[in-house]
Amino acid sequence: MLPIRIVAIPTEVAEAVRATLRAPVYGFPAHAEVATNAAPCRHCLRTFVVGKDRRILFTYNRFTGVEPLPQPGPVYVHADACPRYAEDASFPEELRGSQRTVEAYALGRRLLAQEYVTDGKFEPVIEKLFAGSNADYLQINSTTAGCFTFRIERASAQ
Numbered sequence: 001m002l003p004i005r006i007v008a009i010p011t012e013v014a015e016a017v018r019a020t021l022r023a024p025v026y027g028f029p030a031h032a033e034v035a036t037n038a039a040p041c042r043h044c045l046r047t048f049v050v051g052k053d054r055r056i057l058f059t060y061n062r063f064t065g066v067e068p069l070p071q072p073g074p075v076y077v078h079a080d081a082c083p084r085y086a087e088d089a090s091f092p093e094e095l096r097g098s099q100r101t102v103e104a105y106a107l108g109r110r111l112l113a114q115e116y117v118t119d120g121k122f123e124p125v126i127e128k129l130f131a132g133s134n135a136d137y138l139q140i141n142s143t144t145a146g147c148f149t150f151r152i153e154r155a156s157a158q
């Protein structure tokens with residue numbers, strides 16, 4: 001397996017949303033609620049406990065930090081502080097049970113390939129997309145909801 005980095009949204013973004021209840025950059029109102037489904041927090045990459053965890057829905061540019069052209073969409077974070085997912089950890093175990101789309105991009109937001117993973121076996125797909133293309137990074141999205149989940153970069157890139 002190639003060395004990879006799991007890139008969740010920055011802690012500063014999660015903290016800004018919690019403090020202001022507004023989307024960073026856009027300023028759109030954010031929405032706080034008790035979780036009604038087991039979607040993942042984009043900061044700790046753990047799934048919400050339905051009926052218990054409080055979460056905030058806000059607008060986020062899924063190309064933050066890698067591309068000048070934005071593509072905003074809805075994402076959740078825990079309403080209370082949570083630890084950011086470690087970049088050197090492996091694929092988030094709590095996300096294996098849900099359908100995710102893995103998109104391979106070259107800088108310039110050029111989509112090179114995409115794979116729909118339904119069986120939780122992400123590593124072979126990640127390996128194939130990085131090895132078989134000039135991909136600079138991968139975007140992981142929810143296949144069923146379409147929302148951005150997190151980014152994967154080559155660990156050797158930095």
Ligand SMILES: [Zn+2]
Pocket residue numbers: 041042043044045046077078082083
């Ligand atoms: Zn969280």
